[in-house]
Amino acid sequence: MAFLEVKGLEAFYGHTQALHGLDFELEEGGITTILGANGAGKTTTLRSICGMVRNNGSITFDGNSLIGKATENIVRLGIAHVPEGRGTFVRITTEENLRLGAYTIKGAKNIADAMDRVYNYFPRLKERRNQQAGTLSGGEQQMLAVGRALMLRPRLMLLDEPSFGLAPLIVKELFEILRSINNDEKVSMLLVEQNATLALNLADHAYLLETGRVVMSGTSEDISSDEAVRQSYLGY
């Protein structure tokens, strides 16, 4: 059984259905990306995994069923969600944000270690450690969001459009860091992106979503070389 396995996933906002029976899976240690246009249901997919929208179907993570579990308990299994819009706690400092990320981690030593690792990946955050987090720039807040997720010592990271609204140089830097996090920390990643070029570059597998349904899946190479994808998502 795959590390994360999703079968027949449906999700609802009130009476409107946003996902119509998704199937996908992710191997341990891998990076899988879900691509799709605005409104395709990418964010909803990640929210479903974390129990943040009404859903049915089956989601298993490392043998545990996630359906019906409360968000905070899903997180405790080692799933860190870097949400759309970054979810910064704006009123408190950068370092307090990171400490919150380690809320489920026991032991001062473990927390200090995790903090060191995050500062290692993102030296900029260390410089800003005592600054009110709401005053960080967009790029810095995105790094903070990834850092906060990393503090949880996750086994799976869900990333919702981390490139959104950032300058190309910063995006490049961020994606390189994501790759080394995946390598060094053995964190599996489920990456949601509109920027298909970037995502296919980082990921090994890809799924293409349209109006709440998977319309195509395969290895990143296969998907990148598909003619239709090239024209409508990669733009060349």
Next chain:
Amino acid sequence: MVADVNTSSAGRRAIPENPANNLAIAGIRLPVWNKILIAILLVVAVIAPFFLEDFDVFQMTYALVFAMAILGLNLLTGFNGQFSLGHSAFFGIGAYTTAMMMAHWEVAFYWTIIPAGIVCLVAGFLFGLPALRLEGLYLALATFALATAMPQILKYHAWEDLTGGVQGLDLDKPESPFPDTLSDDQYLYFIVLVVAIILFICAWNLVRGRTGRAMIAIRDNPIAAQTMGVNNAVYKSLTFGVSALYTGIAGSMSAIIIQFVAPDSFTFLLAVTFLVGLVVGGVASIPGAIFGGFFVLLIPNISEAVADMTGRTDAKGLSWAVYGLFLIITVYVMPSGAAGLVRLLVGKLARRG
């Protein structure tokens, strides 16, 4: 783009329609249902007083007065997103304007209603200007300050001659011009009913028009509204003024039907009563204000009756606890007010029908 325009509407441009209008229950469309309902309500409102005791007619009159005040608060809080705990003050200003005109200058009661409204419009607008800088809880506190200060200001000795100080002012009861067909209470009831209908129709037109859309846009997303060319400052202080005008007219009517004003009738508790009526009826719902008006008038009485059922001599003390329970139950049953509940039921019925 609009591929399947049918022949009957092909001539008109595709005006985006409220999707609720397409709902139908038992094959009848919703707007028609609304009209039927309004017609029934009006008929009941007109014939009911002829079947009721004078005291009950008076209660209905007072519920309508509350409904007008709640409607005023709703324009501000429900539609424009500005919180107010101070509407008791505008209610008081309206009541005192009428009372002073009637008591000192012997003006007929119907000539005092519009001046009371105008005084409150100005007062509300002036208060709304500094309130522009305040939001949420800070605005709540500022309006709350207004509510707390009002009784003290009304009592102040420097203008005791005008306001009657702590004693307040007594007024003469307006007499029915047709004593054979209408009792005085019924007469007052119909006066209030007519004023209420006018105010409700105006409010209805206001919130459905351009102004209303601007008010709602400011509530939902002030920055976006501003960038779309809405002058937030002007709209917000004007809304404050109009809201105060409504509540002030309600206050004026209350002075006329009770024939008495005193500073301690216009405390913070009255403002809380309006707020309860607003939420129970439904935030940003115009018909909800009527429900709210009856609720805040009737539930305290019912609570007292329930407390009396315990049979204890000191049961009076319990009636406010019962009232509190009623409020909690109401919120449980209708978390979005009566209007929200109706919307939910209509939705269910329509999908089934």
Next chain:
Amino acid sequence: MEYFLQQTLSGLANGAIYACVALAVVMIYQAIDHFNFAQGEMAMFSTFIAWQMMQWGMPFWLVFPVCVVISFAGGVVIERVIFGPIHNAPVLSHVIVFIALFSIFNSLAGFIWEFTIKPFPSPFPEKDVLGTNLIAMHELGMIGITLVMLVMIYLFFRFTPIGLAMRAAAANPVSARLVGISVKWMLSLGWGLAAAIGAVAGMLIAPMVYLEPNMMLGILLYGFAGAVVGGLTSPGGAVAGGFLVGVAENLAGAYVIGSELKLTFALVLIVGVLLLRPAGLFGRVVVNRV
């Protein structure tokens, strides 16, 4: 000068009451992100429980912690039982439930203990302080306890993971759950803490104003005012705001307009402060660059 000093000190003594309440107000604001209109009545009810225990012959310093614990538990239970089912209801519906709680506590207290005023003992000796009668021992003790509470709260919020988690849960519940915080329990905890602080405030205030079901009405208003003037994000600011309101009210009453309009004056002052500094004197403005 003597008169001025006396007025200032008696303003400070009143201010200590307001500061105490303001602190409780800010606590619950930090924990649940809005005002609790029933807070004063909950404090009053706790104080009656303490009074009842003393009637049964328990000594003050035993009653004090027991009452704090009972109040804490009561706060948690109220949140779980009453607010649990309506977490998703609009804010204004919550306000209505606050108002409901207000009526229930006020009415129940009157029903159980009657509306007659009752003396409540002070734990402090009735001695003059430093040979003057400008300020009573109880007032001094009360200021002391308020400041101690303030320091404890500051340390709790600033340095404990639970304190940080409570702030996070109130400010951004969605993100809080994504780091594994149980927002439900944080809310309950916040209610418990606020009820406990309210109980302390009630027991300190009662000796000065007598115990009766309506004792907190006026005080809560000033407490709110103090909290808002000081800035709702800052417990220290709330305490300072409480003292400020007490002194301003007293001095205005003594010098400017007489006691008739002193409430009005104090409130005008507060609104004035807010107009100049919308986040309160010590509050932090929340910024988010995106």
